Amino acid sequence: MAGIVVVFDFDRTLIDGDSDRWVVTEMGLTQLFNELRSTLPWNSLMDRMTKELHLQGKTSEDIKECLKRIPMHPGVTAAIKSAHASGCDLRIVSDANQFFIEAILECHGLLGCFSQIVTNPTSVEQDGRLRIFPHCDLGSSSHGCNLCPPNLCKGVVIDQIRASVSANGRKRFVYLGDGRNDYCPSLRLVEGDHVMPRRDYALWKRICSNPVLIKADIHEWSDGEELGKTLLHLIHRISSEENQNQM
Secondary structure: OOOEEEEEOOOOOOOOOOHHHHHHHHOOOHHHHHHHOOOOOHHHHHHHHHHHHHHOOOOHHHHHHHHOOOOOOHHHHHHHHHHHHOOOEEEEEEEEEHHHHHHHHHHOOOHHHEEEEEEEOEEEOOOOOEEEOOOOOOOOOOOOOOOOOOOOOHHHHHHHHHHHHHHHOOOEEEEEEOOHHHHHHHHHOOOOOEEEEEOOOHHHHHHHHOHHHOOOEEOOEOOHHHHHHHHHHHHHHHHHHHHHHHO
């Protein structure tokens, strides 16, 4: 199934909750977070949260241990492993951050299933502090998309992925997401692709408001179990269609 590229959002898609909010809540930063929420861009705010944790003597390993407690639905885990084993090209495009995503995937034995993770970069400094940076430099350039936050246009990333894989023949894309910033990449999908919006979330509502703008087939889902079943059904369907076309 090398002709199938599956692109996942992360928060509220691969995991049921939000990794940033999880760390803020579980590590006792809610009050400071709320005080600063309206004064900083999101990435700068989360970088400020990791600074506070460092000042409290918490290490990046402490943050990783906190992230390991985020639940992931077994149906999602099984679907990712099955899709990877079948030869699908799995990728993540997320407005979370590299450290959080990799820590969670590693905990569930899934990190090696993904060929690419496009997200906000991180680093651990010599003194042990975790730093979080925006994917795009907010001070010098902008992606020019009014549908996406200034730090990351997922639509641009989808176009880049399609360009990078097209040399090996036409690829069928499946995109899974939930939020407002998943609408732009959904618009970049073409006929023969598939989009899987989470039911009753922002992406689903936006698509439902004018579905004719979406060229891809639409398949909604509500929880991890339904996500896994729907995704594997789609992969099987696409594979069958491709095999018939080759006969």
